[in-house]
Amino acid sequence: MDIVEIIESIGEGPTAALFGLITGIVFGVAAQRSNFCLRAATVEFARGRMGSKVAVWLLTFSTAVVWVQGAQMLGLFRGVDSRIMSVPGSWSGAIIGGLMFGAGMVLSRGCSGRLLVLASTGNLRSVVSGLIFAVTAQMSLKGILAPYRDTLAGLWVTPGGENVSLLTMLRLPEWFGLAFGVAVAVLALVLARKNRIGPKVLIFASGVGFSVAVGWVLTWSLAQVAFEPVPVTSATFSGPSANTLMFFLDRNAVLEFDVGLVPGVVIGAFLSSLLAREFAWQAFDSVPVMRRSMIGAVLMGFGAMLAGGCAIGAGVTGGSVFAATAWLALFCMWIGAMTTDYLLDQRNLSPAAAC
Template sequence: MIENLLIAWGEGPVLALAGVGVGLVFGAAAERSQFCLRASTVEVAEGHAGPRFSIWLIAFFAALTLTQGLIAAGALDVTAARQLAATGSMSGAIIGGLMFGVGMVLARGCASRLLVLSATGNLRALITGLVVTLVAQAAYSGALAPLREAVVGLWTVQGNGARNLASAIGLGAPAAAFLGSVALSAAIAFARRHAMSYARIIGAAMVGAAVTLGWFATYMIAQNSFEIVPISSVTFTGPATDTLMALVAERNIALSFGIGLVPGVFLGAGATSLLAGAWKLQRFGPDSPMERHLIGAVLMGFGAMAAGGCAVGAGVSGGAILSLTAWVAVAAMWAGAMTTVWIMKAGQSRPAVT
């Protein structure tokens, strides 16, 4: 079937269609489950890990379990994925991850969460997300590119086996899938202990399943195509910049998985929000100062490009295929976010000077 579609339509339209499909699943699941790395880090930093932390754990380990399960079954091969095959950067993962973590707390959402919230009528998220996208483009190929290259070049790691965490620790895909399933079961039990509904648990698991679906869809297209097709999955900073630049600078949009993913997520999140009666216009206000969001957006845009992906692109998609730099990046995001929460809490509790 895929081969027939490729012959009839070509690689670009088929990849875009796959992106839309994966995006619809991710957007709907993320909106209903309220999946958000920032909210998870805030809960943990404040010492009361509960529903939001559970959602992130379920999504992460669902993606890991399903992806490694397909690899173990011989139905998926991700060795050619950029997160494993290309040269990576440990310094970028650490510094960029820390910047992204700080930024998402200030902006009240990571890149994926901002896109989902934008679809529900949140104008704060829309403006913040546009700034993230513009800064990411500047860091990729604009005025900030030399600084990003300097950060990334401090400590690099070769591709292939050197970036494969499973190879480094001698963990095969069957063992990784088993350990992931154990962690997923524990995360679901933790969620039920905090009275989380089965609907939200399923939604969180579907977020992870969408990541696996992205890997599988692009792999199957690559296997059946006569052209070289990159294997990829859900990520937002790069595809968002590609989508924005295509809309404002190109008459003919070069279709790809990422070009389909972004509108797919927006449509999926917006549709579920409307159906649930949750769509509502939200603006900047006294409790959400614009300057804080913009500072956070700048940090996230640059940080994501240095780290090799956003909280989903590096943290979940890269983590699911056991990319070393992805795991380092998401650990740095957690560290940056939690430290920022502690500093902000300390500032709020400090007595005012009279």
């Protein structure tokens, strides 16, 4: 059964939601089994280590780049048609939002995608932080925080009414994207061998990146045959978290890719944790920890909507199509996370623990 037959059978909206569900399940399983987390990678790097967390993140990122750039070369996807490239990008939003998101994910002990995965495995701390993240993201998208987001995002935007390709801006050939992804993958594998990471973790880490390519290809393919305009998008958890929340609160909400993505991650991570016997109920250790996590969730919710995506949406999904503002946001997330870790956490560690 091809895409046209699926559309004729269930409709365009449900088809988009189905594709989101598929993408989410792949992401949920792979992220849960690999322990993929940008927050963990930035903290590890900030403390002078190129350990397993950095290796997993680099492998995920490089896999996404290789699969997405390869799909473009095969004609299965066009990055210029993606939602992130077809709308104006915000340099100021990427900088300010990226710094806020980076600080927030250290405070919450996980980025928005990681919180969703952990919540699916019984972590009640992540449930609370994830709900606060989703509410703040919705407030920043269409609520009382939206004017502030618009003001900050409008300070410095890309010219021409659309985003900028980093490859085009640097006058690099199209094949450079694929070559760059392969080079980073080699570095990741070298680090993985140095840190004695097993093949299962490597496979699942690359699976997270593969899920990004799956989302891009499925939504692009749907957009080619759908009667109504379909956003070409992939894995991200700022807008989808807000949209999924409103889907269950608004009786007039419609099915779309975002609405299928979040439940897909929950299903995938939940089943994966059960099969691995890693599902366990967990709660906050203390009031200060809970307060810190809640503040971090607010910073991530507003920061993600300002930056144009979360650690996954901008950092991996946007980065895989070389959206310039996504790369800037990712860089600022690293800076914000490392700075926050240094100011709040490293100073409380003993010299031996900080190494």
